[in-house]
Amino acid sequence: MSNPPYPPSNPGDASQPEQPGGQPAAPQYGQQSPAAPQYGQQSPAAPQYGQQSPAAPQYGQPAAPYGQAPGAPQYGQDTNWPSQQPGPTTVPQMVNIAFWLIVGAGAIWLISILIAMAALNDPTMRSMVEDQMAAGGAADVRFEDVQGFIVGVMVVLGIIGAGLYALVAINVRKGRNWARILGTILAALSIFALVPLSLATLSALLGIAAIVLLYLPASAPYFRKAQPFGNAYQNPYGR
Template identity: 30%
Template sequence: MTTPDETPQERPTPGPRSGHYGEISPGVPRYGQYAPEGWVPPSSSDPNTPGNPGHDGGPSSGLPPASAYPGFQGAGSQNKDGTLPHRGSGPVPPGQHLAAPRQVRLASRLVMAAGALQGLSGVLLLFVLFLPSVRTTLIDAMKAALPSDPAYDTLLADSAMITGLLVAATILSLVAAAVYFWLATKIRKGANWARTTGLVLAIVSLLALTQPNVFTIVQVGLGVVAMIILFRSPAREYFAKHVQGNGPHGY
């Protein structure tokens, strides 16, 4: 308010502060103001408009990166053929895979551990085969363990026969270790035939307990525990989905 002798004072222009609307962009009216005649709002999709970051404005747009949103499917989560992994409760479509549950992954590792023990036995047989001192120690141990029989004495005295048996046992042991690892990989991918094959091998391996030792007990126990896990829920449903989506054999 002024008197006749006073010069009217200009009201200072309030700057942007809490509770006031600042300028959105050059030429854009503030809240509560009328737009000038002929004014056209800037396009939100034009990245060249001043003050508008556009769709690909990056960090200046104020939006988090795409990888921060739930359900983001990056390139690393795709299958080898470029398709996305199957998600949901239905059967697995051909060409896609279903993420293995924790129990199936655990069983697969147990089978691999049994395979590692089998491979270790093959390596030990190689030492027996190529180290004469180790072979002599093994033959003496076998003579002490086997009953006194002229047939056993003749067999253990035949060096060529012993060498042939060691070679055959080494090859079979290493091949069996490779089969263990191969089945473990297929089991993790949901191949039902691999699970069935593993069950058959686990049952056959029980025959090794007729002459038990710590090494054999641990190896057979790993396979048996793995099969028990694979034929219980949720592993049972996991393999059933693969059978439904890939045919009767579950490939």
């Protein structure tokens, strides 16, 4: 006996016979799968013509580097680190006070040099110098023989001291950190001028007070400048 044949399938009929076991039969020739898109219809997940995928970067927009989140800063981009942010552009009041203290210390230093040069003509000063030379084994040397040398040394010391005071004062007001460091070194060396008490002592005290003001929180940010290595693509020599 022969099995009865299956009824012919109609291409336009949506209903299809089931195979043994309850599973739907495969689509017949010329019939598409229900899940496949029709002719001229794109898949819902595919972007339309001229429309980019939401995850793709726009034209002219650089893509995020490999292993870096989209919102993270790029390599070599300045970050808001406090140590790399420039300080205020206007001169703080404490810096102005320190500037005038340094100027005053330099002026007092010059005045002390002039007073010391004028005191060379004092008989007491002459006898003191001659006694020191005699104690050093130069008893036959008179004061007039070394007076010119002493005056020359004082003039050189006065010029060097005034130049250093002016150099530190002008550049400190401009916010140069190296000037603050130089002033700190000079203030440390001026401690030896505190004794004996004289005008040089007052000059040293004014200079030390000025350097202390430059390290206070009200004036220290003025000397903080942006580091040249904050941006890897910025030329540090072109500033």
